[in-house]
Amino acid sequence: MKNLLSISHLTKEELSSLLNLTKKLKYENSIGRKHHLLKGKTLGMIFSKSSTRTRVSFETGMYQLGGHSLFLSADDIQLGRGESISDTAKVLSRYLDGIIIRTFSQDDVVELADSGNIPVINALTDLLHPCQVLADLFTVKETFHKLEGLKVAYIGDGNNIANSLLYGCSKSGVNLSVATPAGYECNPEIVKQAEETAKENHCQINISNHPQSAVKDADVIYTDTWTSMGMEEEKEKRIRDFDGFQVNSQLMSHAKSHAIFLHCLPAYRGYEVTEDVIDGPQSKVFDQAENRLHMQKAILVKLLGGK
């Protein structure tokens, strides 16, 4: 592993090794065992969009590993005034040991990684959110003690989370049903790739506009905001277009009785999910948020610690 730009770049062995290391780091954290695997290392964190979980969990993770992090708001560094990505990457490579970046275009993240010579981690683009979905696979595995053969149903916008779930589930042997309103489907190229990967891993990808059939017999029901960052102007239209795509107790009743509810957060109660579901007994959203910390520590150790 040289960078983490997309789950599609990971081998199955790398994915499974990340899940195992996450489990170990989570356990060791719970018993107060300290590691300084990244002592003396500095992580730059470029953000062009808001963040609570990603920012705080990466910063805390670096601290727990004995390293240091720098929050670099894109508005405050010269990138925001037009300095090129390529020059930024070359300069930051002279100071830092790794960079995480949250921005709009996936191409910018790829360019940052290609232009510098330190590991780059995608902390969310309009297209993908790999750190989130890696942590989510860990949460699912922690709950069911396996991944292969399970069924995840994603209901809502065919966005960065849904695209990364396509990569993550197909690579892990997890069946994935995605139901979006017409016009809000996942990236077709990613769907195609995921279908091919799913074949190799003996699982199925199902794409539809029917939430009720998507959730049938699911082990995991997943949703996300209808209005991702950068799409705020479409909010009212989206609320109308996503009518019927809310995860509520009626929809949950079509899943398996042991099904869990996941949401990457931030959540908007009363829109994509009702309060009784997200705050109810099937919801794992806060364990899911916690697991970002443990998974990202594993990613940092692999990329910056040479493990």
Ligand code: CP
């Ligand atoms: N889920 C997630 O990435 O949250 P933040 O936007 O708060 O980082």
Ligand code: NVA
């Ligand atoms: N799809 C959401 C995820 C937030 C973590 C967004 O891009 O805003």
